[in-house]
Amino acid sequence: MTSSIFDQIRTLASDLFAIPPSQIDNASSPETIESWDSVQHLNLVLALEEKFHLQLMPEEIEQMKTIGDVVKLVEGKLQTAPS
Numbered sequence: 001m002t003s004s005i006f007d008q009i010r011t012l013a014s015d016l017f018a019i020p021p022s023q024i025d026n027a028s029s030p031e032t033i034e035s036w037d038s039v040q041h042l043n044l045v046l047a048l049e050e051k052f053h054l055q056l057m058p059e060e061i062e063q064m065k066t067i068g069d070v071v072k073l074v075e076g077k078l079q080t081a082p083s
Contacts, residue, residue: 005078006071012047013067016040026068048074054081 006026013028014021017035030036036044045061048054048070054077064070 005075006067008051009048009067009071009074012051013044013070016043016047024067026066026071028067029065044070052078054078 010021010024013024013033017024017033017040019033019035024033030041041061041064045056045064049056052074054074056073056077060073064073
């Protein structure tokens with residue numbers, strides 16, 4: 001992988017939330033991104049599952065409060081995924 005997980009997630013979030021990637025950092029959340037509502041949260045989950053070939057559990061989805069949380073979650077899932 002050439003780009004970091006953060007960069008990939010930031011690009012994905014940028015497309016979903018229709019904002020420039022430069023406006024997204026680890027602290028970005030539904031409170032700081034106006035277009036991040038419950039529907040877009042589910043779209044983010046689906047996009048993450050498709051992009052990284054993983055399955056997120058409901059309790060994991062609830063933990064996704066910031067972009068930083070999302071990055072940690074995906075990194076953790078990728079490290080424990082069978083290769």
